[in-house]
Amino acid sequence: MxxxxxxxxxxxxxxxxxxxxxxxxxxxxxxxxxxxxxxxxxxxxxxxxxxxxxxxxxxxxxxxxxxxxxxxxxxxxxxxxxxxxxxxxxxxxxxxxxxxxxxxxxxxxxxxxxxxxxxxxxxxxxxxxxxxxxxxxxxxxxxxxxxxxxxxxxxxxxxxxxxxxxxxxxxxxxxxxxxxxxxxxxxxxxxxxxxxxxxxxxxxxxxxxxxxxxxxxxxxxLIVGFTVTILLLILLGVxxxxxxxxxxxxxxxxxxxxxxxxxxxxxxxxxxxxxxxxxxxxxxxxxxxxxxxxxxxxxxxxxxxxxxxxxxxxxxxxxxxxxxxxxxxxxxxxxxxxxxxxxxxxxxxxxxxxxxxxxxxDTQVSIPKGTRLYRFYNSMVWIGGLALIGCFLTVVIGDLFLDKSVFAGLLTAIVYIALFFIALLASYGEMQALNHGKQKLAQSKQAGSFRQ
Missing domain, CATH: 1.20.1740.10 (Amino acid/polyamine transporter I)
Structure with missing residues (x-):
């Protein structure tokens, strides 16, 4: 069924x-x-x-x-x-x-x-x-x-x-x-x-x-995007x-x-x-x-x-x-x-x-404001979003404003990969925070409070 x-x-x-x-x-x-x-x-x-x-x-x-x-x-x-x-x-x-x-x-x-x-x-x-x-x-x-x-x-x-x-x-x-x-x-x-x-x-x-x-x-x-980026980088380098x-x-x-x-x-x-x-x-x-x-x-x-x-x-x-x-x-x-x-x-x-x-x-997965878990979740959302925007801006700025030297290209590549990896880690933190909040919420129904 x-x-x-x-x-x-x-x-x-x-x-x-x-x-x-x-x-x-x-x-x-x-x-x-x-x-x-x-x-x-x-x-x-x-x-x-x-x-x-x-x-x-x-x-x-x-x-x-x-x-x-x-x-x-x-x-x-x-x-x-x-x-x-x-x-x-x-x-x-x-x-x-x-x-x-x-x-x-x-x-x-x-x-x-x-x-x-x-x-x-x-x-x-x-x-x-x-x-x-x-x-x-x-x-x-x-x-x-x-x-x-x-x-x-x-x-x-x-x-x-x-x-x-x-x-x-x-x-x-x-x-x-x-x-x-x-x-x-x-x-x-x-x-x-x-x-x-x-x-x-x-x-x-x-x-x-x-x-x-x-x-x-x-x-x-983000797992897919980061992995395929690395695979393409390896493919081109080989x-x-x-x-x-x-x-x-x-x-x-x-x-x-x-x-x-x-x-x-x-x-x-x-x-x-x-x-x-x-x-x-x-x-x-x-x-x-x-x-x-x-x-x-x-x-x-x-x-x-x-x-x-x-x-x-x-x-x-x-x-x-x-x-x-x-x-x-x-x-x-x-x-x-x-x-x-x-x-x-x-x-x-x-x-x-x-x-x-x-x-x-959405009351099933709610993290009360003011808790450490909520602050962590909120920071992961912002970090992940800003990192993805940073990846896009890195490519645009690198093409428009940096010279075409080897150093400028490598700097752009390193920043791009680092930001993409940060976005991946932030998405994992966001997912785990929500899952932990779901478990704490289920426990609070019995204890009557949510403390973190």
Whole structure:
């Protein structure tokens, strides 16, 4: 029964990280590198800001319509016919995400690991695995994700040390030499992937504390933004923008460059064994969201009956979509960001206005003013926000006012990375403060006071 699932803040943050970050392995990072060259690692700040805004609107909807998911909220706000039409548009959007993921993963397997296996067989096996998890709920996916995503994240962050003997700072210099126009264009491409955070709108009923739900999603988004920034920095420092811009799967090729010893030179197998389960969780989340959306038209509480026909529908449509990797890359880089902006921006603006009128007091996760915990939480919110704004201003000021010397470029890079890392730490502190406040509030109901 999908309406009885509940996930905690840590599971939410890691699910967001898995949904957004694992797709980068098969995404068109080379398109970003081709546009902004050695400054491609500045391409994450605007998509991160966009995803945080989407998460904020979803949290407001959860607060205004508790116990309802995005599809049910649209029926409530827009009525049967208009709401149904918008839900159909959202289902088409989720179908596009699923088709991209399934076909992209199948092409990735065929070109890198299973060159002699027909793509149809790979695709069918992958969908069967997805249909198996479709019989469960988001709770199961969240628990499995707790095993694989942290290991995948740690290994991704270790790539710099594993590739230290291949890394050269000269390959990313001169920093900020491509211009703000190209850096801005490279920030548009990832919006298509970061827009997948809207999938969590199908599971708003799994959130019992809207403010904590938003803090967890924001922390997950910042994990993705910081990690992808580091991965792009490593990719450019090892391969240079010329080679990286011509590779379909640059991260996989990057990992192949690791040679720790003469007998340990297949690290990509280890990374793949961690990436594949995490990526599967990403596809399962999208598939469950699709089932929730289809089931919302009939008011069904059980969605197992929709699992089999939906799975085979995805098999057929995925086989027909994107005949080549080039078609997949072009759609992912140029078309998907436009679809995300056209669908999500007006829809979320409309829903946010309605949510503000129906907003209820969030008494479940309240931290009384004047306590040390509230001061800590408030400081984390401000530090995180100012750090993100500082990242944006660092790029603008570095391009407009600093000279193009090596020292100025390195100073800009260090400040940018430091501010991004501070924002990540602040989001973690904000999430933990709200979680601690929730626990203290539950204890105060018995003790009659809140003291910290």
């Amino acid at each position: 999908i309406h009885k699932q509940v996930i905690n803040h840590r599971q939410t943050a890691w699910l967001v990280g898995s949904v957004l970050m694992t797709a980068m392995m098969i995404s068109s990072l080379h398109k970003i590198v081709a546009v902004s060259k050695m400054d491609a690692w500045f391409s994450q700040i605007m998509p991160v800001g966009f995803a945080i805004v989407v998460a904020f609107v979803l949290a407001e909807l959860s607060r205004a319509y508790p116990g309802k998911n995005l599809f049910e909220i649209l029926f409530i706000v827009c009525g049967k016919w208009i709401g149904g039409l918008i839900n159909v548009i959202l289902l088409i959007y989720i179908w596009i995400i699923l088709t991209l993921d399934i076909k992209g993963a199948s092409e990735f397997f065929r070109e890198t690991l299973l060159p002699r296996t027909p793509v149809e067989i790979i695709l069918i096996v992958f969908v069967l695995l997805m249909m198996y998890y479709g019989r469960t709920s988001l709770e199961v996916a969240a628990r499995v994700n707790e095993i694989y995503f942290p290991a995948y994240f740690i290994l991704s962050m270790m790539l710099y040390f594993l590739l230290g003997n291949e890394y050269s700072v000269e390959r990313i210099e001169p920093i900020l030499s491509t211009g703000l126009g190209q850096i801005f264009a490279s920030n548009i491409f990832p919006i298509g992937i970061y827009g997948d955070i809207l999938l969590f709108g199908a599971f708003l009923h799994a959130s019992t504390h809207p403010r904590l739900f938003f803090a967890a999603m924001k922390h997950g988004v 391969m240079g923008f010329t080679i990286a811009s011509r590779l379909h799967f640059p991260i996989f090729i990057l990992v192949q460059q690791i040679h720790v010893t003469d007998f340990l030179d297949r690290i990509e197998i280890i990374l793949f064994s961690l990436w594949f389960p995490a990526f599967t969780i990403k596809v399962i989340v999208a598939y469950l969201a699709f089932l929730v959306g289809v089931g919302s038209f009939g008011g069904q509480q059980h969605y197992n009956a929709l699992n089999l026909p939906s799975g085979w529908f995805l098999v057929v449509t995925s086989l027909l979509a994107f005949p080549s990797v080039q078609d997949f890359d072009t759609f992912l880089s140029y078309t998907l960001p436009v679809i995300v902006l056209i669908i999500q921006v007006p829809l979320l603006l409309f829903l946010y206005i309605h949510a503000r009128f129906n907003r209820k007091m």
